[in-house]
Amino acid sequence: MSHITIYHNPKCGTSRNTLALIRDNGFEPQVIEYLKTPPTRAELMALLHDMGLGVRDILREKEAVYSELGLANSAWSDDQLLDALEQHPILMQRPIVRSAMGVRLCRPAERVLDILPPTQKPANT
Template sequence: MNTHQIYHNPACGTSRNTLALMRHCGVEPQVIDYLKTPPSRQELRQLLAAMGLGVRDILRERGTPYAELGLDQPHWSDEQLLDFIEAHPILMNRPIVVTPLGTRLCRPSERVLDLLPEPPKKAFVKSDGEAVLDDQGRRLR
C-alpha cells in the first residue's frame, strides 16, 4: 500500500498544485479522485480524527449544494453531515493528504510541505504564477 495519498479533484487548482508539489518533492502518491471513488463513512471518520477536525471543518461551500441544502444551520449533527457528504462528495473540501508525517487538509497547497521530505534545491511556482519555493528549495512564505 502506498504510504502517501491525496484525495484529489483534478478540476481544482489547489488540488493540482498540491499534487505537483508532492511530485516536486519526489513523492508519487496514490491519487484518489474522491468524486469518482468517495471515501467510506469510516474512512471519513479516520481522516477527520487524524486531522483533528470536525465534519463542519471539511465542508466546502463554493461550487457545491451547501447553501441549497441549508448546511450552514447549526442543527445538523455530524452523522447527518456525513450523510450529506456521502450523497454529495463534492461537499468534502480538498485536497486531503495522508503521509507518514500526518494527515492534513492542504489549503493553501503549500501546507503539504510539512508532510513531505525536504524539497529539492530548485524553485517551485504554482500554476497561477505564485512562487512557493526559491531556487534553493526554501519556502518563500
C-alpha cells in the same frame, strides 16, 4: 518509498498544485479522485480524527448543494453532515493528503510540505 495518498479533484487548482508539490519532492502518491471514488464514512471519520478537525471544517460552503441542503443551519448533527458528504462528495474540501507524517487539508497547497518525508538527494559523484 513513503506511501502518500491525496484525495484529489483534478478540476481544482489547489489540488493540482498540491499534487505537483508532492511529485516535485520526488514522491508518486496514490491519487484518489474522490468525486469518482468517494471515501467511506469510516475513512472520512479517520481522516477527520487524524487532522483534528470536525465535519464542518471540511465542508465547502460555496458549493450550491451546501445551500440547497440548508447545511448552514447549525441543527445538523455530525452524523447528518457525514450523510450529506457521502451523498454529495463535492462538499468535501480538497485536497486532503495522508502520509506517514500526518494528514492535512492542504489549503494552501504548501501545507503539504509539513507532512512530506525528507527527500533523499543523490550524492554528487
